[in-house]
Structures are given as structure tokens and as C-alpha cells.
Amino acid sequence: MFFDLVSRNSRRSRKENGLFFASLLISVIAFYIILSLSQQDVIKFLMKMESDAVKKLVGMIPLFYGMTLIILFFLVYFASKYQLERRRHEFGMYLMLGMRRSRLFLLLLAEDVRSSVFVLAIGLPSAVLLSELISLVTARLAGLGIIGHRLNISLTAILWTAIGFALIKLAAFMILSRRIAGEEIGDLLTEPPDGTKKELPSAVYALALLTGTILLAAAYAMAICGFSWNRVSHMGLTLLSGFAGTMLFFFGLRSSLGLLADRTGRREKLHAFTFRQLQENVIHRSHSLAISSLLILAALCCFGAGVAIAQFYKDSEQHVLDYTFPCAEDPSGIREKLSTAGFSDEFDSLFEMKVGHINPAEDYAAAFSMSSVLKELENLPDSQDKAILLNNLSYEYAPYLIALSGYNRLLAVSGLPEITLSNDEAAVYMDTGFTDFNKLTILNEILSGRPEVRIADKAFHLTGSIHTVNLVVDRSITLSFALIVPDEVFEHMTDGDYTVYLDAVLSQESLKGQSLLEAVSETNDRLTRAGIPYESYLQNIGRQLFYVVSASYITIYLAIIFMIVANTVLGVQFLTQQQKNRRRYKTLIRLGAPYEALCHSAGKQIRWFFGIPIAMAAVSSLFGVKSLFAGLLPSRSQPHIFTLMWISLAMILLLAIVEYIYMTAVKRMSFRYLLTLMVPEREE
Incomplete structure (x- = not known):
């Protein structure tokens, strides 16, 4: 029993x-x-x-x-x-x-x-x-x-x-x-x-609503302008302002719902009852609604920003080269080893990338000078990007040189147009880790004027735009500033003292029937057995995948947890409050209210009860996601911010569909309970 x-x-x-x-x-x-x-x-x-x-x-x-x-x-x-x-x-x-x-x-x-x-x-x-x-x-x-x-x-x-x-x-x-x-x-x-709440004057609720709106606006402004990420105290101030603003906003909503009950939709059945019930729920549950809205906000920010950040890191690294072979000796030695080990047909492209320093003169600091570039920078309007460029470029006394032939082969593999340089011209190379969209725009504008620089006391003109394609397969070489010069100039300026890397791209035949990573993994095993030192694309993809996994798995996990808690609390609270008010519904039934009218009233209450915190969270999430991009993404992401915001918006809309499913489930449970009340029962 x-x-x-x-x-x-x-x-x-x-x-x-x-x-x-x-x-x-x-x-x-x-x-x-x-x-x-x-x-x-x-x-x-x-x-x-x-x-x-x-x-x-x-x-x-x-x-x-x-x-x-x-x-x-x-x-x-x-x-x-x-x-x-x-x-x-x-x-x-x-x-x-x-x-x-x-x-x-x-x-x-x-x-x-x-x-x-x-x-x-x-x-x-x-x-x-x-x-x-x-x-x-x-x-x-x-x-x-x-x-x-x-x-x-x-x-x-x-x-x-x-x-x-x-x-x-x-x-x-x-x-x-x-x-x-x-x-x-x-x-x-x-x-x-159900504990009665002492009603305060309407002016108090209106003041709370206005104060909450102001605090939220302040939190939004601090978040999107980057102020929040300057110091821990600034982040704390932003979060406190947002939390207090949300609590006050929901506390002040009770007066607005009263106005809606009095002024709109009077012809609808049970309209006044619907909004009075909703107003009572907000009076008794304003803090819970505020907390639920904050949890939904956290879920939307985690999911929207997490997926977008994962997508950014997935596409951020350039995939041009599959292998780089460091040549401690003559490159022909590596080529011979590759041929002996049976790699003759494995690579479509196998070319040399030469990198070296300017041959030191007696006065080492005079090896390179670009005073004309610095002067043009100084004439620009003051900005943070200008200050950073001036500081960084002023220390470029002896930049690396890159041989033109090798870099042109790299550009050809990348599907980009090759560079044409005369013996008195040079192009600029900068690794993407040392610059961003704004700085590149500034420098490209200066380079369009072909400024004159001096390399080893000889005059050269900088031409073209900044080049950023990685020299090798992995980031073992990250040059903040380098010059691409014709091969004859390179040999003369380095005096034959330079480093050679052998870059390679797998052939289509070696990729047949398998993915790139599978082909690279298999080739890695063969190179290791042959005793040939190498750097492969797996180093790059490994870093990318780590960022993607850490961003997507963790943020999606947190989004699910926050979403579950917020929606379950909202749903359970509404259904519990509805059951506590069963006598009111029974009275309406005795007065002749049909089942359809009760369901319409309950559905409308659910839409408002869920919709208010969800709408509040959705608006706040747009500012929250933008703030997360500003604080978590590197500066080179700026050209992609617009695309990432659209990805985040799509993710937020996806979660809105999930919210709709939750609301539908709560409606069905509410309607089922109302159906049980339609059965006549005897009350003692």
C-alpha cells in the first residue's frame, strides 16, 4: 500500500x-x-x-x-x-x-x-x-x-x-x-x-521605473564604450548599475500594468481580470521576474557571443601553407631528403622563404630610417591608434628584410596578386598580431603617397599596401614590421647572411579521399619516421580549435543552465500562482465564463509574464554582446564586428524560439489545469 x-x-x-x-x-x-x-x-x-x-x-x-x-x-x-x-x-x-x-x-x-x-x-x-x-x-x-x-x-x-x-x-x-x-x-x-503587499503611491513606482531606466542606460553606455574593461572596479560599477536598474525597473512596472488594465482593450473578454491578475503577479514576484530576466540576459549573452567568438577564431587564421621546413643547412639538402623519403609528388608547391636582417653598419641605428613616415603620422589628428603607431615605428631601427621572389610565391598560393618592385622600392609586411584594421587603414593611406625611407643609407620608396600573409605555416615567425625588397637588394643588404624556410602545400592527389587534417596527420607520421624536421598546419588548427571549443562548449553550457533556471522559475511561479487563485477562476465559471475565455486570459497572462523579462533581456543582450566583443576579442577583429553581431543576433533569435517553446508548454499545462476546474464539484 x-x-x-x-x-x-x-x-x-x-x-x-x-x-x-x-x-x-x-x-x-x-x-x-x-x-x-x-x-x-x-x-x-x-x-x-x-x-x-x-x-x-x-x-x-x-x-x-x-x-x-x-x-x-x-x-x-x-x-x-x-x-x-x-x-x-x-x-x-x-x-x-x-x-x-x-x-x-x-x-x-x-x-x-x-x-x-x-x-x-x-x-x-x-x-x-x-x-x-x-x-x-x-x-x-x-x-x-x-x-x-x-x-x-x-x-x-x-x-x-x-x-x-x-x-x-x-x-x-x-x-x-x-x-x-x-x-x-x-x-x-x-x-x-498570499502575503499582501503594501501599496505605495503611484509616484513612487513611476520614480523607480525612471531611475531603473537611467541606471540601465548608464550600464549600457559603460559596456559598449569599453569603460567596463579598463579596471575591475569599472566592471563592478557596470554590473551594479545594470543589476540595480533591472530591479528598480521591474519594481516600477506595477503602475504601468495598472494603466494598461484601465486604458487598453476594454472590449476583450476578461481584459480587466487578466491585467489585474498580471499586476498582482508582478507585485508579488517583481524581484523574481528581475532575477529571471538577468539569467535570461546571461544566457543570451553567453550563447550569442560564444558562438560568434567561436566562429571568429574558426575563420581568423589564414590557411595558405600546409608545411614549413626550417633549413639549418642548404635548402637543397631538405629537398633531397624529401625526395629520398618518397615525398616528390606530395606537394604542389615547394618554395624558399628568405628572411634576414640588414647587414650591420658601423652605426647600427642608422641601418634604417623612415622619418618621412613618422612626420606624416605626427600631422594626423590625435588618436590612440596614432600614438601607438608612433611609439612602435620609432623603434624600428633595423627591420627584417624579406626576399620578393619567395613572398610572391606565397601570394600566388594564396590567390593574391603578386608584387612588382623596382630596385628602389620596398613593400611593408606586418603580422596581424601587431596591428588592426584602424592602424592598417592609417598606414595604407600614408603608403599611397610613396614616402621615402633610407635602408643602409640608400633611398627607397615604400609602395603598395601593408601585406599580412603569414610567412610560415605556424607563428614561429611573427614580425611586427618588415620590408619586402627585390632579391638582388635582399642579397646585397643581408650580405648573404639570412635564414631560409622551405614552405610547402600538399597536392590535390594527396588529399584525395580524405580530409585536410587526416592528410596532414598521415604526412606528419611519415615525416617523423623519415627524421625530417617540420612545422605543419596542425599547429595552427590546434590553436584555432582550442579557441573554438573553449568558446562554444563553455558558453553554450552556461547558456543552457541559465535558460533552464530562468524559465523553470517563471513557469513554476505562474502555475503555482494560478492554482492559488483557483477560487477566482471557479467564481468566473459560476458567473458563466466559458473555457475558451479562461484560456484566452491565461494565455495572455503567460505572454506578458514571460514576455516582459524576455524582452528586457533581449534588449540588454545587444549591449552585453557588444561589450563582450570589445573585451574578449583581439583588436584585429574590428572589421568583423558587424558580421559577428549578426551571428549573435541569429543566436539570440534562436533562443527566442526556445523561449516560445517554453511559453507554449506552460500554456498547455495552464489550460489543462483550467479544464479540471470546469468540472462541477461540491464545496463544503
């Missing part, structure tokens, strides 16, 4: 609180995926090239795990509190029929354990399957291939997922059940009044 009652109550709770249980399922899946991150194919691949960075990323997982446990504890606590409060009369009847309090405690514990086992039994297999799917998809998108994929089930992740979930459920249960089991029977049988 006891276990039948436990089973029946558990099934009823899952049916009546499907939103809460669905949220717990998603939480279990998110737990497992983040804890099993080290088993992902992409992470295993990255361990080969970016092992230190990956270890730091994996080392941060316990931090996210602990933070998520705390957040989900509050979700479980409040949602369970609303469920137990709704069953107070039922518990009182159990005690009236002779059930001991210890027996009631065991009943509640058994129900909680049964529901937890049910969630884990469904959630963990789903999490394993979804984790494998994610691993396959990311491996395929990254070009790793899926041929070598094996099923990876992380027993450690399963164990810690179960432990963490059980801990937060048990902690919430122990706190709540003691309160319920310790109350008097009369208190349980009596419906507790």
Missing part, C-alpha cells in the same frame, strides 16, 4: 509538473556533457598540440560543475517548495487519517528518490547518446573525420553527474520536508494567504 501510494504520487507529480522534470532532465544531460568533455574526439586531438591549454580548460570544469550545482540547487529548492505548498491540504489529510509524521517524511523521501532515479534513468542514457553525437558532429566539422571514432562512455562523468544531482535534490528535500512535516494539522489544512 505504501509503495503503491509512492508510485501513484510520483506519476502524478511528473504529469502535473512536466516542465520542472523536463528541466531536471536537461540539467542531467548538461552535467554529463561538460564532465565528459575530455572524452570528446576534438579534445583528444587537441591534447596532441595544445596539451597545456587543454589541461587548463579541463581543469576549469570542476569550477563550472560546482557553480552549476549551486545554481540548480536554488532551482530545485524553489520549484520543490511550490510543489509541496500546493500539496499542503493533501499532507494534512494524511495526518488526519492517522499517518505518523515519520511515515509522512518517509513518504516524501521515497517520492523524491523515485523521481530522481526516474530522471537519472532517462537523462544519463540520453546524455551519453547526445555526447557521442556532439563528438561526431564536431569532429566532422573540424575535419578530423569519423572513421577512427569509438564509443566513449565516461564512468567518472556518470558518477559525478549522479552524485551532484542526488546531493542538490537531497539538500533541498531535507530543508523543505522538515518544514512541512513539522507543521500543525490545522495549518496544513488551511490555505495560507
